[in-house]
Amino acid sequence: MPELPEVETIRRALEPRLTGARFVAAETHPSDKFTDARLAVGTTVTNVGRRAKFLLVGLDNDHELVIHLGMTGALYLGDPLANEKYVRASWELDDGRTLTFDDTRRFGRVRYVRTGDYSSMPTLHNAGPEPFDPSFDGPHLWQAVHNSKRHIKTQLLSQKPVAGVGNIYADEALWLAQVNPAKRSITKAQATMLAEAITEVMESALANGGTTLRDYKNLDGGEGSNQFQLHCYGRSGSQCDRCATVLRLRVLDARSTTWCPQCQPA
DNA sequence: GTGATAACCTGCTCGC
DNA sequence: TGCGAGCAGGTTATCA
Secondary structure (H helix, E strand, O other): OOOHHHHHHHHHHHHHHHOOOEEEEEEEOOOOOOHHHHHHOOOEEEEEEEEOOEEEEEEOOOEEEEEEOOOOEEEEEEOOOOOOOOEEEEEEEOOOOEEEEEEOOOOOEEEEEEOOOOOOOHHHHOOOOOOOOOOOOHHHHHHHHOOOOOOHHHHHHOOOOOOOOOHHHHHHHHHHHOOOOOOOOOOHHHHHHHHHHHHHHHHHHHHOOOOOOOOOOOOOOOOOOHHHHOOOOOOOOOEOOOOOOEOEEEEEOOEEEEEOOOOOOO
16 A cells, blocks of 8 residues: 555656656546546656655646555556556557556546646645655644544544555554554644654655555565564554554554554553 | 545455 | 455545
8 A cells, every 4th residue: 555655665766767758648447537647648757756645747738647556556667567457547658668557446546737736636735744844843743633633543644734644654653652543632742752753654664665565566566675664553463562562453433553552552 | 614434446364 | 165244445525
């Protein structure tokens, strides 16, 4: 499930290889989620950026392709995929290569928008600061969450306090900051610890090339290695690395959530 | 405006 | 072995 570190890993690999290439043809799945991909035909890629979990492919006509990988999306650049069963969009480039968007569950999407106009994508439009942005710190996080009555984890997943956090890194950051995911209010001190934890787990995951649990693949089809560094997510029933208490699992706002009842008291 | 919930999807796991 | 149910989860739409 690509979150910020996974999308950024893909972006870093994609930008030098795709910039300057021209889209000469495109084919898509008939779903409205993907048909925008055809609108890029005839344009040239000027840059590849990222905001939150969205890839932003800049084009030379003042437009962008906005690509969200959803749960199972992956991009490949090179020859067309041998197995086209789950190909949702593919672009033929002027140098003979093919950019392929493969997405088994079809949770991903492709949009063609004016550069910077994300009004049709509310999550992107309203996304908070990046975790590596100097403006993201404890005071900002506390200010963003302290008036809400929602669970702190649910607020993180909303992308509004900070961009790019998904279920894996939300669990990891809350564990690192020793904050219970079901809390509906946190102190300023906890907000500072949580902001630092979010930045730390994101930096670590990025350095490890992302987390591959099931579906995530980088641009070359390889896997990340951050799954070997996880302390909390997916480890329910195992002992906490900090206090040896058995980690618990619950469903919080329809999201599986792992936490340590000792380190992260309610 | 805010919060809660359903829908979208399909491969995988588990129990019978 | 085969079948069905349940689960995984990011974003959007809808309703209260």
